[in-house]
Amino acid sequence: MAGTSSPAYRCFSAGLDQLARALKNFSDSRRGKRKGQRVGFPRFKKRGKARDSFRYTTGAYGPADDRHVKLPRIGQVKTHEPMGALTGKLADGSARLLGATVSRTAGRWFVSYTVEVDREVSLEPSARQRRGGPVGVDLGVKHLAVFSTGETVANPKRLARSQRKLRKASRAYSRSKPGSAGRRQRAARLARIHARVAHQRRDGLHKLTTRLATSHLVVVVEDLTSRGWSVTGASPAPLRTRVWRRSAASSPTRPSGTARGSTSRTAGTQVREPAPAVAGETQA
Numbered sequence: 001m002a003g004t005s006s007p008a009y010r011c012f013s014a015g016l017d018q019l020a021r022a023l024k025n026f027s028d029s030r031r032g033k034r035k036g037q038r039v040g041f042p043r044f045k046k047r048g049k050a051r052d053s054f055r056y057t058t059g060a061y062g063p064a065d066d067r068h069v070k071l072p073r074i075g076q077v078k079t080h081e082p083m084g085a086l087t088g089k090l091a092d093g094s095a096r097l098l099g100a101t102v103s104r105t106a107g108r109w110f111v112s113y114t115v116e117v118d119r120e121v122s123l124e125p126s127a128r129q130r131r132g133g134p135v136g137v138d139l140g141v142k143h144l145a146v147f148s149t150g151e152t153v154a155n156p157k158r159l160a161r162s163q164r165k166l167r168k169a170s171r172a173y174s175r176s177k178p179g180s181a182g183r184r185q186r187a188a189r190l191a192r193i194h195a196r197v198a199h200q201r202r203d204g205l206h207k208l209t210t211r212l213a214t215s216h217l218v219v220v221v222e223d224l225t226s227r228g229w230s231v232t233g234a235s236p237a238p239l240r241t242r243v244w245r246r247s248a249a250s251s252p253t254r255p256s257g258t259a260r261g262s263t264s265r266t267a268g269t270q271v272r273e274p275a276p277a278v279a280g281e282t283q284a
Contacts, residue, residue: 014056026041026042053104105195126214133216139222142155156200158201172186173190
């Protein structure tokens with residue numbers, strides 16, 4: 001490393017910080033100081049076998065304007081999505097950047113900023129929340145969710161709708177020659193289909209949980225552990241592909257909001273044309 005100001009040093013420093021946090025979580029989990037599911041020992045992040053990403057916490061990074069981001073060594077990169085909401089808060093001083101993470105998913109590059117925002121949120125529930133009152137959410141198999149009001153949310157079956165494309169892409173990948181350029185192209189095609197299904201599921205859950213949070217005072221979600229059912233083979237395929245755990249994790253515990261103060265939030269955007277230098281940075 002050339003010095004503390006080099007971009008490679010910043011990437012190494014962020015990686016070491018994440019390793020330290022992972023070791024602390026592992027130690028606290030073994031001693032019973034950390035609540036929740038037990039945390040295992042940190043595993044080495046190998047390129048191509050994990051989510052390719054690196055993080056900046058220091059240096060000249062951030063939005064250059066509404067459609068460009070600047071990253072150390074890489075320079076300015078055009079984004080696919082506008083960032084007017086983020087740049088506006090940074091300009092008026094109501095937000096502060098804490099870090100930037102550059103990641104790659106199915107051949108697409110994304111940059112997400114961890115932002116500390118000072119905003120005013122009313123402690124009183126809105127009129128819409130008062131009209132909705134409390135609601136219970138029962139997660140099911142035939143339906144994605146059933147509300148205590150009698151309303152049902154249909155299961156969109158994103159994976160089932162993409163099975164035809166997945167089978168075609170999987171057969172093309174299995175017939176390709178290992179190590180060839182064609183195999184890499186077919187692998188990228190298969191990854192894009194899987195990523196599209198994941199994005200559709202995430203989008204649907206975000207819309208559902210946002211509607212619940214803005215329409216009801218209290219949201220009560222069924223705490224159901226379906227992992228054991230999948231392991232024993234007792235659950236059907238639709239149950240194993242349900243996104244229950246993410247749905248419960250996305251549900252807000254206090255829809256009515258919090259008081260004025262600083263809140264940490266991550267704002268992400270997709271990079272349209274990644275620079276060739278990005279691939280070298282992922283190995284740091």
